[in-house]
Amino acid sequence: MKTVKVKIRVILALSLVVIAGVFYGCKPKDPLNSSSPIISGGSGVADEVYVAPGEKDDYYLFTSGGFSGQLGVYGLPSGRLIKQIPIFSQHAENGWGYSEETKPMLETSYGFVPWDDSHHPKLSQTDGKQDGRWLFINGNNTPRIARIDLKTYKTVEINEIPNSAGNHSSPYPTPNTEYVVAGTRFSVPIDETDVSIDSYKENFRGMLSYISVAEDGAMDVAFQILMPGYDYDLSHAGKGPSHGWSFFTTYNTEESNTMKEVNASQRDKDFLTAVNWKMAEELVAAGKYKTLETREYRSNRWDEATHSATSQVRKGTKVIDASEHPGLVYFMPCPKSPHGVDVNPTGEYIVASGKLAATLPVFKFSKIQEAIANKDYEGTVHGIPVLKYESVLAGEVEKPGLGPLHTEFDGKGYAYTSMFVSSEITKWKVETQEVVDRIPTYYSIGHLCIPGGDTREPVGDYVIALNKITKDRYLPTGPELTQSAQLINIAGDKMRMLLDFPTIGEPHYAQACKASLITDQQVKFYKIEENDHPYAAKGEKEAEVIRNGNEVHIKMTSVRSHFAPDNIEGIKVGDKVYWHITNLEQDWDVPHGFAVQGARNAELLIMPGETATLVWEPKEAGVVAFYCTDFCSALHQEMQGYVRVSPADSDVELSWSLNKAPATE
Amino acid sequence: MNYRLTFYLLLAGFVVLSCSSNNSNTGTATKQDQTNKEVPTESGKKSPDYAIKKVELNNPLDATMVEDGKGIAELKCTSCHSLEENRLVGPGWKGITTRRKPEWIMNMITNVDMMLAEDEEAQKLLEECLVRMPNQNISVADSRSILEFMRHNDGEN
Numbered sequence: 001m002k003t004v005k006v007k008i009r010v011i012l013a014l015s016l017v018v019i020a021g022v023f024y025g026c027k028p029k030d031p032l033n034s035s036s037p038i039i040s041g042g043s044g045v046a047d048e049v050y051v052a053p054g055e056k057d058d059y060y061l062f063t064s065g066g067f068s069g070q071l072g073v074y075g076l077p078s079g080r081l082i083k084q085i086p087i088f089s090q091h092a093e094n095g096w097g098y099s100e101e102t103k104p105m106l107e108t109s110y111g112f113v114p115w116d117d118s119h120h121p122k123l124s125q126t127d128g129k130q131d132g133r134w135l136f137i138n139g140n141n142t143p144r145i146a147r148i149d150l151k152t153y154k155t156v157e158i159n160e161i162p163n164s165a166g167n168h169s170s171p172y173p174t175p176n177t178e179y180v181v182a183g184t185r186f187s188v189p190i191d192e193t194d195v196s197i198d199s200y201k202e203n204f205r206g207m208l209s210y211i212s213v214a215e216d217g218a219m220d221v222a223f224q225i226l227m228p229g230y231d232y233d234l235s236h237a238g239k240g241p242s243h244g245w246s247f248f249t250t251y252n253t254e255e256s257n258t259m260k261e262v263n264a265s266q267r268d269k270d271f272l273t274a275v276n277w278k279m280a281e282e283l284v285a286a287g288k289y290k291t292l293e294t295r296e297y298r299s300n301r302w303d304e305a306t307h308s309a310t311s312q313v314r315k316g317t318k319v320i321d322a323s324e325h326p327g328l329v330y331f332m333p334c335p336k337s338p339h340g341v342d343v344n345p346t347g348e349y350i351v352a353s354g355k356l357a358a359t360l361p362v363f364k365f366s367k368i369q370e371a372i373a374n375k376d377y378e379g380t381v382h383g384i385p386v387l388k389y390e391s392v393l394a395g396e397v398e399k400p401g402l403g404p405l406h407t408e409f410d411g412k413g414y415a416y417t418s419m420f421v422s423s424e425i426t427k428w429k430v431e432t433q434e435v436v437d438r439i440p441t442y443y444s445i446g447h448l449c450i451p452g453g454d455t456r457e458p459v460g461d462y463v464i465a466l467n468k469i470t471k472d473r474y475l476p477t478g479p480e481l482t483q484s485a486q487l488i489n490i491a492g493d494k495m496r497m498l499l500d501f502p503t504i505g506e507p508h509y510a511q512a513c514k515a516s517l518i519t520d521q522q523v524k525f526y527k528i529e530e531n532d533h534p535y536a537a538k539g540e541k542e543a544e545v546i547r548n549g550n551e552v553h554i555k556m557t558s559v560r561s562h563f564a565p566d567n568i569e570g571i572k573v574g575d576k577v578y579w580h581i582t583n584l585e586q587d588w589d590v591p592h593g594f595a596v597q598g599a600r601n602a603e604l605l606i607m608p609g610e611t612a613t614l615v616w617e618p619k620e621a622g623v624v625a626f627y628c629t630d631f632c633s634a635l636h637q638e639m640q641g642y643v644r645v646s647p648a649d650s651d652v653e654l655s656w657s658l659n660k661a662p663a664t665e
Numbered sequence: 666m667n668y669r670l671t672f673y674l675l676l677a678g679f680v681v682l683s684c685s686s687n688n689s690n691t692g693t694a695t696k697q698d699q700t701n702k703e704v705p706t707e708s709g710k711k712s713p714d715y716a717i718k719k720v721e722l723n724n725p726l727d728a729t730m731v732e733d734g735k736g737i738a739e740l741k742c743t744s745c746h747s748l749e750e751n752r753l754v755g756p757g758w759k760g761i762t763t764r765r766k767p768e769w770i771m772n773m774i775t776n777v778d779m780m781l782a783e784d785e786e787a788q789k790l791l792e793e794c795l796v797r798m799p800n801q802n803i804s805v806a807d808s809r810s811i812l813e814f815m816r817h818n819d820g821e822n
Contacts, residue, residue, distance in 0.1 A: 527802075528741070539739040540743060559799070560745075560796050564744065585799055586803075587799055590799065633795075633797065
């Protein structure tokens, strides 16, 4: 019996192999795919994503960290995680949000907010193309926009957005990064804020904020457009012929304030909103705005010279009421509860995905302009004209899949739309709206990303699926599973699945670009001569300990492999001790760490040439050890020191030393 | 005359160094196994292709260079090198200008990765000290000032 079973199994297995072989052999040869780097002898797909030891990836992929509040940086095609950039959340690993220098970055009008929900990374653009200068990302919960400098991969600015809630349709830059935007997904009462929730229709308003970006990257809330109390979900700026406009998907036109799952899904069509931001600029220049001073907000900036952030309080924004300025804002009917809105590379077509709709509408910018010129309105709501659907429509993609969410574009006239409910990507031709290919994704895809696929110049042969549900794709890790992305080749007619890779937090959206756009400008260390930190010790000669009442400042240096000073006495219980560590190294990849026992914050990771500060408030007398946490040399284990803490009333003199008899103050 | 010659040599040093700077920047981890670019010398023995080949010395010392060298050393060197004979992390500097050629000293300061990969004397020091001397990104001109300071430290005038 046993042998018979085994034989049957062998036969079955063999026939499966044969069948598989036949299928493989029958696979249509795709001439366009022949440019893919398939190395002979390998299993094609593996070779396409394999990056050999010592070799580097061709692309950077920046994924939002979702509820981690951070940003993941990956290499493609390998899918290897190469960095996690702390933005809105404290990051004990390098002291972000714990060190004295970084704490101001997380200040808000609500006080210190050490977390946010980061959604949409967006690379800066010049002339509608990726320029590799910065990456912007929104904080959804406590409305903020952050700017990351791609020379240092560091968050250098976080700007709070006042009069806003649920900062979701953000940051979506204009083609020359003139502005990044911030639209409210949750309308809120603006003037009088303590009102009954039942008074939603009367008191709640949406706000579309335009944040200017200066030549050096500095952000400022330039103006805000007051809108009806709808939910403004996602956005993209026009480009080419549509430059000067931006588009927002708009749902809950029912203006419901409860059980929105049902009550905000009543209408067959909600709106696509078109905003003429060039006109808004002119209105502001002509003084046609009201100043709204309901709420303070914060502008937090990093200074590379002092290696420190400052947080500024601001008050007052310039507000333009959309209903009072004809020509500024138009609504277009859009089926049903639209989510993503995406503009194709030519800037002529605008795709808005009705996430509960069976079709995918494609709007045409020239038809929108014509309808505006002809006043081709089907009516007016809250003083804003609604253009006729048929007048602005290029066509509808029929049966694209279930739950269309987001669209990106290749450079060959095709669009790729994610289908959340049917878990697939649908490829269709922009001009004809004809579906040409589909590929399943695992599982429940949200956003998707093509390198440059949101700009005038798509550059990659990949689409990255950013999936909401992971289920069984990886080894199980208890109830909480990793998040997941997938890499798909789009060089040929047929999309081909290449790779699964896990991501940090929920990867809402991502941006990818050629690595060469960024690699050449990398900062490798900070010049110690240019360090303007007020407590920098530029050389061991400047290392010292200064007492100022109960405040003690330790100016300490680190170099492979010792601290100066490394013996300190005369600290007392009740002192507030500031450890200012200057890393004297002047070479790439030589950070030093600093940790002191009992510190109730985190460690410091200090880059070469940088100064960073950790506060420590010892609660009891004794000798406490401190050490370097980042393995720096063969004598890293020796990189340690002692600090003596004496009772508050003790008369132990303040002294410090390195390798010699103690010096005194 | 000496000044002018020194200037030209420094300039030549700069050119040579900048041609090879790509290599020295791409990796700072231990690269002991990198290929030796050895060139045969007249005696037939192989020696590294030093970036700085000839240094013209000042006599008497240039006081400004001594002062500059002292400042750079205090910022970037004296954490690990004492001005006496005793070793801290690296060897003490007392007597270095009599133990080592000026070219060796300046190559060590400006191109430590190449020296540790190819120069036998530098490798011996690594075996003794066990901490790779850091590349402190010191320019050829600054290394020349440090050399002037070292000579001053060794009692020259």
